[in-house]
Amino acid sequence: KAGVTQTPRYLIKTRGQQVTLSCSPISGHRSVSWYQQTPGQGLQFLFEYFSETQRNKGNFPGRFSGRQFSNSRSEMNVSTLELGDSALYLCASSLGDYTVETQYFGPGTRLLVL
Amino acid sequence: GEDVEQSLFLSVREGDSSVINCTYTDSSSTYLYWYKQEPGAGLQLLTYIFSNMDMKQDQRLTVLLNKKDKHLSLRIADTQTGDSAIYFCAENTGTASKLTFGTGTRLQVTL
Numbered sequence: 387k388a389g390v391t392q393t394p395r396y397l398i399k400t401r402g403q404q405v406t407l408s409c410s411p412i413s414g415h416r417s418v419s420w421y422q423q424t425p426g427q428g429l430q431f432l433f434e435y436f437s438e439t440q441r442n443k444g445n446f447p448g449r450f451s452g453r454q455f456s457n458s459r460s461e462m463n464v465s466t467l468e469l470g471d472s473a474l475y476l477c478a479s480s481l482g483d484y485t486v487e488t489q490y491f492g493p494g495t496r497l498l499v500l
Numbered sequence: 501g502e503d504v505e506q507s508l509f510l511s512v513r514e515g516d517s518s519v520i521n522c523t524y525t526d527s528s529s530t531y532l533y534w535y536k537q538e539p540g541a542g543l544q545l546l547t548y549i550f551s552n553m554d555m556k557q558d559q560r561l562t563v564l565l566n567k568k569d570k571h572l573s574l575r576i577a578d579t580q581t582g583d584s585a586i587y588f589c590a591e592n593t594g595t596a597s598k599l600t601f602g603t604g605t606r607l608q609v610t611l
Contacts, residue, residue: 428601428604429590431599434597476543489599491544
């Protein structure tokens with residue numbers, strides 16, 4: 387089975403721009419969660435999508451948004467980029483049926499905001 | 501509240517055992533996980549333990565859970581240089597696909 391894939395792997399943007407990151411889950415997984423990893427704040431939960439609906443949300447401003455498509459692929463968008471948005475963005479997929487909620491992570495997208 | 505703590509750094513000699521500790525505060529956590537992150541990579545799931553278990557063994561990995569003290573540990577037997585990485589413990593509260601991660605422990609394996 388193919389793992390979780392994320393595109394692009396690296397991205398450089400400037401302040402004020404917006405960015406869209408993509409995540410393809412493991413086949414059969416219906417839940418996709420997004421996390422931000424920074425040296426200062428560590429790993430923080432952004433949001434989770436299940437069946438095209440946001441099911442959980444972390445404590446991030448509205449500039450961070452996401453969506454999920456009918457094939458379970460997910461995108462996250464960050465508008466009006468700030469320097470502090472530079473981070474590794476990780477997505478994770480799981481079955482989403484609340485049995486053993488084992489999340490499998492992709493390699494991440496490293497975003498640098500200049 | 502949700503707050504997961506780990507020591508920042510651990511150095512061991514190759515062939516010795518490593519023990520990485522984690523303290524969590526959310527007593528309603530259903531599952532507790534250990535993830536490994538190598539430089540420039542994503543998170544690799546190592547193992548997990550259900551909250552009603554005390555111990556789980558998986559090849560070189562042993563997870564111990566003390567629910568009373570909210571303490572979780574990961575023991576790596578016969579530590580190898582390839583085990584050098586950052587190890588994160590994480591918890592979820594069962595009804596949410598949201599993981600709360602510890603700060604991570606950097607394991608350095610020396611020859």
